[in-house]
Structures are given as structure tokens and as C-alpha cells.
Amino acid sequence: MQAVWPRPRPVLISPWLTESATSPSAGSGITVELGFAMTVLAVVWFIFRHEVLIYQLRIAAVLYDARGPADPEQVRAAEAVGRFLRLVLFLPGLFIVLAKLILRQ
Secondary structure, eight states, X not given: OOOOOOOOOOOBSSSSOBGGGSOTTTTSSOOHHHHHHHHHHHHHHHHTHHHHHHHXXXXXXXXXXXXXXXXXXXXXXXXXXXXXXXXXXXXXXXXXXXXHHHHOO
């Protein structure tokens, strides 16, 4: 007679969440949660874009030891960088969410 080993218990990830309770796509790489987080981050950045721009210019002034207000060209460049990064976050995030919702099994 062959010995029957007991099935191993699920790994405890947190007190409320075990490995068996995670989403089915947890091991498959990109998830809807990642896309949603990217989209939310881009929207929050859009809402607070002026504060982020001021902080971005302050950091640049400290890094490059600038002693005065930023030139209008620097402000436009910082706005363009912020716009580009928001798009880099928002569009792939939205694509991930839509693709995962449309193609889910």
C-alpha cells in the first residue's frame, strides 16, 4: 500500500490573504491591478500637476545649483516632461486594464 501524504497547506502571505486566495493571474505577470494603479497615478499626477511642476523645478535648481527663478523655457520643458510621463503611465495602464478585461477567460 502506498502512503498518502497530506496536501501541503497554502502559504500564508498575510493574515487575510493566502496564496490560494489570490487572483488567478497572480503568477502571469501583468495584472489589471498594475494597469489600474498606473492609470490612477497618472490621474492624480494630472490633478496635482502644478505642485509636481514646482517640486520638479525646485529639485532641478538644487541639483544644478541654480540661483534664481526658472526660465520660461525650463518651465515649458518641465511641463513637457510631466506630460510625457503622464501619457507613459496612463495609456499603457488603460490598455492593460482593457486588454485584461476583454481577453479574460
